[in-house]
Amino acid sequence: MASYANQECFQSNDDLPIVLLHRLPSFNSPLKDILQPHFHLLDPADSPEPASSFLSCHAKSVRALICIYNTPLSAETLNLLPSLELIVAASAGVDHIDLEECRCRGIIMTNASTAxxxxxxxxxxxxxxxxxxxxxxxxxxxxxxxxxxxxxxxxxxxxxxxxxxxxxxxxxxxxxxxxxxxxxxxxxxxxxxxxxxxxxxxxxxxxxxxxxxxxxxxxxxxxxxxxxxxxxxxxxxxxxxxxxxxxxxxxxxxxxxxxxxxxxxxxxxxxxxxxxxxxxxxxxxxxxxxxxxSPHRAIFTSESLEALHELVFTNLKAFFSNKPLQSVFQIE
Amino acid sequence: MASYANQECFQSNDDLPIVLLHRLPSFNSPLKDILQPHFHLLDPADSPEPASSFLSCHAKSVRALICIYNTPLSAETLNLLPSLELIVAASAGVDHIDLEECRCRGIIMTNASTAxxxxxxxxxxxxxxxxxxxxxxxxxxxxxxxxxxxxxxxxxxxxxxxxxxxxxxxxxxxxxxxxxxxxxxxxxxxxxxxxxxxxxxxxxxxxxxxxxxxxxxxxxxxxxxxxxxxxxxxxxxxxxxxxxxxxxxxxxxxxxxxxxxxxxxxxxxxxxxxxxxxxxxxxxxxxxxxxxxSPHRAIFTSESLEALHELVFTNLKAFFSNKPLQSVFQIE
CATH class of the missing domain: 3.40.50.720 (NAD(P)-binding Rossmann-like Domain)
Incomplete structure (x- = not known):
């Protein structure tokens, strides 16, 4: 059984650690439902506001972001997130993320290659x-x-x-x-x-x-x-x-x-x-x-998606508990 | 280099050991060309005579037979070959050969599963x-x-x-x-x-x-x-x-x-x-x-056909020199 299913959640939503969900509106990942009980999720793609004004208003204090699949993550977006410390990439490749900006800012990144x-x-x-x-x-x-x-x-x-x-x-x-x-x-x-x-x-x-x-x-x-x-x-x-x-x-x-x-x-x-x-x-x-x-599906089995969800959950939990992260991507 | 290519042949055709090639007329295996310099090959499929009368006339003393791919080899055919001691099957499966008849007659069989x-x-x-x-x-x-x-x-x-x-x-x-x-x-x-x-x-x-x-x-x-x-x-x-x-x-x-x-x-x-x-x-x-x-082709690569030719040649040579055979099929 996935570990997130074992965790009980006694906290009210406001006490939960804030996590920004970064996704193209068409990427409806089951991660949202899985993480919802454990984190206070901000999802700009679900808001009527333009993403940039949503981020400016609501995401100044965000320390952790999940990047769903290959949703582009540009320096402009990163600049709207001054408190960002961690990007959890829900993908093996990370070429859709501005690595140079992450390196300069000292942002830590994990990817999903182990999953x-x-x-x-x-x-x-x-x-x-x-x-x-x-x-x-x-x-x-x-x-x-x-x-x-x-x-x-x-x-x-x-x-x-x-x-x-x-x-x-x-x-x-x-x-x-x-x-x-x-x-x-x-x-x-x-x-x-x-x-x-x-x-x-x-x-x-x-x-x-x-x-x-x-x-x-x-x-x-x-x-x-x-x-x-x-x-x-x-x-x-x-x-x-x-x-x-x-x-x-x-x-x-x-x-x-x-x-x-x-x-x-x-x-x-x-x-x-x-x-x-x-x-x-x-x-x-x-x-x-x-x-x-084949249509970019080397990693798509139900088993590896389950392993991805587990890895994302584990890394977010570890980050907010100051524990070691898994599958850290070395930005060079 | 395949070992048959190393062997020189000083014997006249009449001195060569006789080997019967058993094949459907449509099975033109390169084995024939490979074996020709080293054995006296009998090939009923190349003769205008019906196979049964060819065998009755020319194959009474044949001790070794190569069965090409899945050419059926029945008890009737085997009964025309009273001196037969060895069947070299150029296939992995041997269900096209009358195994019961072979067992009763004590005929030894090799197949190509190692190749x-x-x-x-x-x-x-x-x-x-x-x-x-x-x-x-x-x-x-x-x-x-x-x-x-x-x-x-x-x-x-x-x-x-x-x-x-x-x-x-x-x-x-x-x-x-x-x-x-x-x-x-x-x-x-x-x-x-x-x-x-x-x-x-x-x-x-x-x-x-x-x-x-x-x-x-x-x-x-x-x-x-x-x-x-x-x-x-x-x-x-x-x-x-x-x-x-x-x-x-x-x-x-x-x-x-x-x-x-x-x-x-x-x-x-x-x-x-x-x-x-x-x-x-x-x-x-x-x-x-x-x-x-896939169309019954699990074994068909140029490399495995080369290995098959080598195995058939080696087994025929071994048989006529009283040396141990490879890839012997145990008839039970």
Missing amino acids: FAEDAADHAVALLIDVCRRISTADRFVRAGLWPVKRDCSLGFKMGRKRVGIVGLGRIGFEVGKRLEAFGCSIAYNSRKKKPSVPFSYHANVLDLAEDSDALILCCSLTEQTHHIINKDVLEALGKEGVIINVGRGALIDEKVLVQFLLRGDIGGAGLDVFENEPDVPRELFELDNVVL | FAEDAADHAVALLIDVCRRISTADRFVRAGLWPVKRDCSLGFKMGRKRVGIVGLGRIGFEVGKRLEAFGCSIAYNSRKKKPSVPFSYHANVLDLAEDSDALILCCSLTEQTHHIINKDVLEALGKEGVIINVGRGALIDEKVLVQFLLRGDIGGAGLDVFENEPDVPRELFELDNVVL
């Missing part, structure tokens, strides 16, 4: 096997009634024993590596720093990693440093049989360049959960059998 | 993740252009940490278990006998295994004992959220019953690589999002 790590890793592995073994293509082939007619659909290639390079070895990347080792894959990674406790081999830059890999899996955050980290040079280094998997953010890849590589057969395949201009996906990809597409 | 184990296991895991996380469904959703319109497709459920029951713990089943442990799944199995060297927990019958599992994965051979081993009772025991994966043979499952369970929502989903009447697949399944279908 999402296992499901995101499962999804990354699923996309890789699917591209290699043409599972979605095979499913389309059977459903189209082609098996009795053509007898054979395109042959896949072995996923096991391949050299896999993981870009970004946080919780998600680590879980991906752990899974793929069991398939006999050899695992290498690139991240800001070498991680001494990890058994995988380290490459200081992505180009070298791509040269030594049969598949690259993108699990890193999108920042200024990682924007278009997968460019023409990296794709060339990955080579004609190389596969690229992205469960991070669309703009980690120069998408136009990737589409050209795929159309020309200059890369072996791609499994993409994220795109540069979601929900728009380049239509040229729709005809390709060596591509698997 | 195919890793790819078959990868495919089984791929189907399980795909059913749980709705990968093929998501891919259809994006390709149909629905993402910008509907925003959201059906939510999957977590695959990791589930209780997985493996039916048949040969090489393929063991490889499946090894992979799924890395996803945090707990693994149990059913097979003819408990395997003391294996860390997974044993269930003496499939019904108990189904009751204790969130997913069942079928990796066993099709024999009289395993025909329709998955029936109404087992599916009921697996339950409304249970998932069934089949990379064995179609007739392991009572397919009509499974279709009814899926249509009524009495089972959570299915990933099927094999069917009772291939290439015919029940059309009712084509509309279901909790089903993933």
Whole structure:
């Protein structure tokens, strides 16, 4: 049972710690109902006032904010919150939040990568096997009634024993590596720093990693440093049989360049959960059998949403009790 | 490099050991070209004579036969081969061969499960993740252009940490278990006998295994004992959220019953690589999002076909040199 369900609430609403809910009006998260008994929630999206005047009037003393999914959180909004100390991001990626402003102000941030790590890793592995073994293509082939007619659909290639390079070895990347080792894959990674406790081999830059890999899996955050980290040079280094998997953010890849590589057969395949201009996906990809597409859902299972709710609740409770936070995101 | 490529051949064709190639005329395996320099191959499918008279005239002294893929090999055919000692099955399953006749005659059989184990296991895991996380469904959703319109497709459920029951713990089943442990799944199995060297927990019958599992994965051979081993009772025991994966043979499952369970929502989903009447697949399944279908291709990668050719060659060489065989199938 989730811990918030165990907590009794004897306080009146006015005694509860104030938490600002920052969300696009269309994001109706169940978090609101879950947190309501335990915190005094301010929700500008529920007010008839414009958000900026709501914040100016009611949020001057707010110390903690929950950012729902990828609701943009700009420096302008942050400037209306002079007392803000904590942002609890209900997402794994935090590229929708003005990190530079947070860093300057010393605002602490937690994200949801620990809640999402296992499901995101499962999804990354699923996309890789699917591209290699043409599972979605095979499913389309059977459903189209082609098996009795053509007898054979395109042959896949072995996923096991391949050299896999993981870009970004946080919780998600680590879980991906752990899974793929069991398939006999050899695992290498690139991240800001070498991680001494990890058994995988380290490459200081992505180009070298791509040269030594049969598949690259993108699990890193999108920042200024990682924007278009997968460019023409990296794709060339990955080579004609190389596969690229992205469960991070669309703009980690120069998408136009990737589409050209795929159309020309200059890369072996791609499994993409994220795109540069979601929900728009380049239509040229729709005809390709060596591509698997999913609508930014690597983390969406009922189990991981439950884990997210638990993590958000636990972190807010910990913050207001001066206890250690979980899943703190290091702003660099 | 494959070992057959290293072998020089100084013998004339007449000095080479005779091997009978048993195949449907449509099965043009590259094995023929690979074996030709090393064995005197008899290929009835290449002769204008009817197969039975070809065998009666030319195959009386044949000691070894290669059965290509699932070419049926009946008692009638075996009766035309009085000297036969070895069947090298170029397939993992051997239900197309009259096992009772082989047992009575003391014919030794090898199959290809060691060559195919890793790819078959990868495919089984791929189907399980795909059913749980709705990968093929998501891919259809994006390709149909629905993402910008509907925003959201059906939510999957977590695959990791589930209780997985493996039916048949040969090489393929063991490889499946090894992979799924890395996803945090707990693994149990059913097979003819408990395997003391294996860390997974044993269930003496499939019904108990189904009751204790969130997913069942079928990796066993099709024999009289395993025909329709998955029936109404087992599916009921697996339950409304249970998932069934089949990379064995179609007739392991009572397919009509499974279709009814899926249509009524009495089972959570299915990933099927094999069917009772291939290439015919029940059309009712084509509309279901909790089903993933592939055209009997769990083992087909270029790498596993290469491993198959190597295994067939090695076993024939070993047989004619009185050396130990690999991947011997125990006929019981």
